Every structure is written in C-alpha cells, then in structure tokens.
Amino acid sequence: MNTDTDTDTDTTPIAPGASAAADPPSLSRVADGVYAFVQPDGGWCLNNAGLVAGRGRSVLVDTAATESRTRRLRAEVERIVPGGPDFVVNTHFHGDHTFGNGQFAPRSVIVAHEGTRSDTAEAGLGLRQLWPDVDWGETPLTLPTLTFRDTLTLHAEDLRVELLQVGPAHTADDVVAWVPERSVLFAGDVVWSGVTPYVLMGSISGSFRALERLRSLRPDVVVPGHGPVGGVELIDSTEAYLRLIQRLAEDGRRDGLTPLQAADRADLGAFAGLTDPERLVGNLRRAYAELDGLPPGARIDVAASFREMVAFHGGLPACHA
Numbered sequence: 001m002n003t004d005t006d007t008d009t010d011t012t013p014i015a016p017g018a019s020a021a022a023d024p025p026s027l028s029r030v031a032d033g034v035y036a037f038v039q040p041d042g043g044w045c046l047n048n049a050g051l052v053a054g055r056g057r058s059v060l061v062d063t064a065a066t067e068s069r070t071r072r073l074r075a076e077v078e079r080i081v082p083g084g085p086d087f088v089v090n091t092h093f094h095g096d097h098t099f100g101n102g103q104f105a106p107r108s109v110i111v112a113h114e115g116t117r118s119d120t121a122e123a124g125l126g127l128r129q130l131w132p133d134v135d136w137g138e139t140p141l142t143l144p145t146l147t148f149r150d151t152l153t154l155h156a157e158d159l160r161v162e163l164l165q166v167g168p169a170h171t172a173d174d175v176v177a178w179v180p181e182r183s184v185l186f187a188g189d190v191v192w193s194g195v196t197p198y199v200l201m202g203s204i205s206g207s208f209r210a211l212e213r214l215r216s217l218r219p220d221v222v223v224p225g226h227g228p229v230g231g232v233e234l235i236d237s238t239e240a241y242l243r244l245i246q247r248l249a250e251d252g253r254r255d256g257l258t259p260l261q262a263a264d265r266a267d268l269g270a271f272a273g274l275t276d277p278e279r280l281v282g283n284l285r286r287a288y289a290e291l292d293g294l295p296p297g298a299r300i301d302v303a304a305s306f307r308e309m310v311a312f313h314g315g316l317p318a319c320h321a
Contacts (some may be wrong), residue, residue: 027051027076030221030229031182033159035080037073039064042195042226043275045096045127045134045321049073050186050223052179053080054156060085060108061161061177061186062225063100065127065321067137070100087111087154089163090144091188091225092171093119095127096321101142111152112144113165115173120144130306131319166190166213168206168297170199170225178217185219193227193234196274197241200282200305203296204246211239227275241271245280249287259284260308278313281305 027035030050037049045065052059058081064070078084088104090097090112098120101110112120121143128136154161159181167174170189177186189198190210199207214222215235222234252262263281268274282305289300310316 024072025076027080030223031179031184033156034179034182034184034221036223036229037076038223038228039069041275042193042224042228044317044319045131047096047189047226048223049097050177051077051080051085052156052159052161052177054159056157057087057155058085059087059089059154059156059161059177060104061089061223062091062097062188063088063104065096065099065139066135067100067103067139068135069321070103070139073100074103084108086156087146087161089154089161089175089177090116090120091175091177091186092116092167092173093123094171094189095123095125095139097188097225098142099125099127099136099139101144102138102140105142105145109146110142110144111146111148111154111163113167113173113175114147114149115167116171116175117144117147119171119173131316131321134319134321136321164213166210168203169210170197170202170207172202172297174202174210176214178219183218183220184223185214185217185221186223187214187225187234189225190214191222191224191234191238192241193224193230193237194275195224195226196271196276196279196283197238198276198279198282199242199245200279200286200300200302201297202286204242204249204283204287204290206296207242208239211235211242241274242283244268244271245283245287249284249291252284253288253291259288259305260312263308263312276317278309278317281308281312 035051050061
C-alpha cells in the first residue's frame with residue numbers, strides 16, 4: 001500500500017521532553033515520516049507505539065493493550081497509511097505491546113524476536129487476569145509470523161527500520177527499532193520516561209549493557225515504551241534509576257532484608273515521583289536474584305513478586321487501560 005505522509009495534519013515535530021499525545025492519544029510527528037503514539041500517563045498497560053511511513057511501505061512498532069485503544073491506534077495509523085502498515089513489530093511479549101496484533105493481521109506481517117514469539121504463546125492472555133475490571137474487549141492471541149535472532153532490517157523504501165535484539169533488559173529478548181536516516185530510536189520498555197522502570201523478567205546487569213548499546217547509537221529522538229518522548233537523557237535517567245536499585249539491593253542483602261523490607265526503607269530521592277513506584281519491589285527481587293547468581297533473563301517467580309508489589313502498594317496497582 002502506497003503511503004502518503006502529506007495526509008498527516010500534524011507536521012510539528014515533538015520537542016524532546018514533550019508529550020506526543022493528546023486526549024485521546026494521536027500519532028504525532030517526531031521526524032520526517034516517523035511518528036509516536038504516546039498514551040498518558042504511561043502507567044500499567046498504557047504503552048507507546050510508533051509508525052515509520054516510508055515511500056511505499058510502513059512499519060508499526062508495537063500495538064496496545066485493549067481493543068478500544070488499538071482501534072484508536074489503527075485509526076491514527078490509517079490516517080497516515082491508508083490500509084494499515086505492512087509490518088507490525090513487537091518489541092517484547094507483554095500484552096500491552098502485543099494484544100492489538102489481531103487488529104492488524106493478516107494484512108500486516110507481525111515481526112518479533114523468536115524468544116518473544118515463544119513467550120507470547122506461553123503467556124497467552126494471562127495479563128488480563130491481573131486486572132479483571134479493565135474493559136479489554138476482543139484481543140485474540142495473534143503470534144508473530146516472522147521471527148529473527150539478532151538483527152533484522154525492514155525497508156520502508158527510503159527509510160530503514162533496524163531491529164536490534166538488546167535483551168535481557170526489561171524481558172529476556174527485548175528488541176528496539178532504530179531509524180538511522182532520522183536518528184529516531186523506538187526503545188520499547190528498555191527505556192522509560194517519568195515512569196518507574198521494570199526489569200523483573202529481564203535483568204539489572206543486562207539493562208546496563210543494553211542502555212550502553214542504545215547510547216552508542218547517538219539518537220536525537222528516543223521514544224520510550226512508556227511516558228513522554230525525549231532524547232538521550234531518557235537513557236541516562238533509566239540507567240541512573242537502575243544504578244540506585246543495584247545499590248539498594250546490595251545494602252539490603254548485606255543487612256539481611258527481604259526485597260519487600262528493602263523497598264519499605266528505601267529512599268528513592270529524585271525518583272520518588274515516578275509513576276508506579278511499586279515496581280521497586282519487583283526490581284529489587286530481580287537484583288537480589290542476580291546477586292545470588294541467577295543469570296540475566298532467567299525465569300523468576302513473577303506471581304510472588306506481584307503479590308509483594310500489591311502489599312507494598314497497599315492494594316492492586318491501578319491500571320487505566
């Protein structure tokens with residue numbers, strides 16, 4: 001399907017640090033032919049997506065958690081790319097990034113890391129059970145049909161979308177989408193903006209390696225998995241938070257505290273105002289496990305950690321998907 005970026009009425013690039021989204025969210029241009037779909041406030045299941053619209057082909061990076069939110073995303077995509085994207089990339093397996101696949105397939109080829117495909121199949125629609133009051137709508141499990149291991153380049157005619165496996169970080173097999181001709185990085189949940197990072201299913205040490213790799217790309221624009229669009233400072237702030245988690249875990253382990261106890265006494269300083277602070281407990285559980293020798297990305301008891309987060313939060317964390 002031929003793309004026509006002239007149909008987009010919003011031609012003002014987003015300044016780093018500014019929100020790309022209105023209410024309801026819309027696609028906003030971050031560079032010529034490159035767009036971000038940002039869902040405030042970036043909390044649980046309120047993820048970002050992005051569109052690369054070249055001359056003749058297009059790539060959508062991630063979908064959304066619910067039927068209604070994905071329908072909004074699709075309407076925005078079709079405003080720029082009539083008929084929908086040629087490819088849909090899943091940066092990782094979590095449902096807020098994958099549940100909308102079914103609204104784009106089979107017209108769009110769903111692309112992901114091979115580990116993400118198997119994890120998506122295993123996880124199924126289980127995320128919906130954590131927040132039964134959310135109006136999820138119809139979100140049929142739709143697996144990727146094109147997978148890769150290390151790198152894959154999708155050609156949107158004049159624009160390349162380089163898919164780079166950088167995990168374990170947020171999950172075991174995170175992928176980012178790099179658009180070198182525009183210096184735009186779709187970082188998935190490896191990078192966060194104003195929202196607490198979450199590495200329970202990935203790795204603290206792996207995140208440091210992944211973030212350094214992303215920094216080496218020298219992006220002008222970074223679209224995080226959650227929160228407002230920015231620049232390389234988002235990579236720096238995500239790393240700084242995780243460095244703090246590492247120190248808190250080392251201190252807690254030394255003092256004989258559990259991850260929950262360490263979280264209760266933690267002083268988050270500049271990070272105290274981040275959205276969804278209860279993720280601190282899950283991050284500490286992963287940090288403790290790695291201090292005890294668990295390999296990066298190895299399986300961990302997610303259910304037990306979520307119960308700890310509920311205890312720390314004083315109830316079920318809010319999900320406004």
